Amino acid sequence: MKLNKRLLTLSEMVNEHYDLVWDCCCDHGLLGFKILADGVIKELNFVDLVPDITNKLKRKLQQHGHHLPKDAQWQVLCQDVSEIALAKLASQLPNDARQLVIISGIGGDLIIEILNKLTPNCSGLHVDFLLCPVQHTYKLRKRLRELQFKSKDERLVLENNRGYELMLISHSAGQAMSLTGSDMMWKNNPLASDYLNKLIGHYQRSLRANQRDLLYQSALDDYCRLKEQCC
Numbered sequence: 442m443k444l445n446k447r448l449l450t451l452s453e454m455v456n457e458h459y460d461l462v463w464d465c466c467c468d469h470g471l472l473g474f475k476i477l478a479d480g481v482i483k484e485l486n487f488v489d490l491v492p493d494i495t496n497k498l499k500r501k502l503q504q505h506g507h508h509l510p511k512d513a514q515w516q517v518l519c520q521d522v523s524e525i526a527l528a529k530l531a532s533q534l535p536n537d538a539r540q541l542v543i544i545s546g547i548g549g550d551l552i553i554e555i556l557n558k559l560t561p562n563c564s565g566l567h568v569d570f571l572l573c574p575v576q577h578t579y580k581l582r583k584r585l586r587e588l589q590f591k592s593k594d595e596r597l598v599l600e601n602n603r604g605y606e607l608m609l610i611s612h613s614a615g616q617a618m619s620l621t622g623s624d625m626m627w628k629n630n631p632l633a634s635d636y637l638n639k640l641i642g643h644y645q646r647s648l649r650a651n652q653r654d655l656l657y658q659s660a661l662d663d664y665c666r667l668k669e670q671c672c
């Protein structure tokens with residue numbers, strides 16, 4: 442099983458104990474499989490919306506499950522991520538149960554919609570999120586700040602000429618969320634200059650198409666300022 446750099450880095454960011462991990466929008470299921478194979482996490486739910494995908498994944502897991510540690514437990518759920526039963530399952534776990542919800546490989550706008558529905562169900566629970574949006578990170582980070590998330594770990598991966606911001610966030614611990622990405626992500630990072638140039642180019646083009654968009658303007662100003670500071 443060969444994981445690309447983005448999925449491998451996400452799996453490495455799962456380096457503390459969680460009683461239950463959710464690999465949401467799992468598609469091929471490679472990320473969840475790797476996390477279970479690493480042995481730190483004992484229980485994981487794969488979630489995807491498309492029945493053909495979840496049926497195929499179930500068959501694949503039944504075929505290759507013997508490569509996983511003996512005590513690994515998994516389920517494949519065919520449902521919308523915004524409806525996963527965090528509170529119900531938490532009631533079957535220890536009182537101080539820790540859950541991690543991974544949402545990777547979909548647009549930032551869709552992640553915002555999902556978090557708007559999921560976060561009200563997290564109150565009183567210990568739930569961290571590991572996110573990897575494919576676009577609209579600035580808008581997503583703005584919403585994460587409004588939802589009072591903090592940043593525990595952030596990494597930048599460049600793959601196939603595309604940049605990915607990987608963010609481990611929590612309500613209970615971490616640094617204040619930055620709109621442009623934390624120092625952990627940018628400092629001493631040889632990829633920073635390339636990725637920032639891409640972002641700046643993207644917001645310049647977006648502003649040319651829609652000059653009055655305040656979010657585009659603020660993103661462009663912030664990324665240009667960051668470039669002066671760190672590259």
Ligand SMILES: C[S@@+](CC[C@H](N)C(=O)[O-])C[C@H]1O[C@@H](n2cnc3c(N)ncnc32)[C@H](O)[C@@H]1O
Nearest residue numbers: 466467468488489490491520521522523545546
């Ligand atoms: C490109 S794949 C991402 C695969 C993997 N997570 C990754 O990062 O490479 C996106 C998957 O998200 C699923 N998806 C999109 N919206 C969803 C939702 N609201 N609930 C569950 N799955 C969803 C799609 O069916 C698709 O399989």
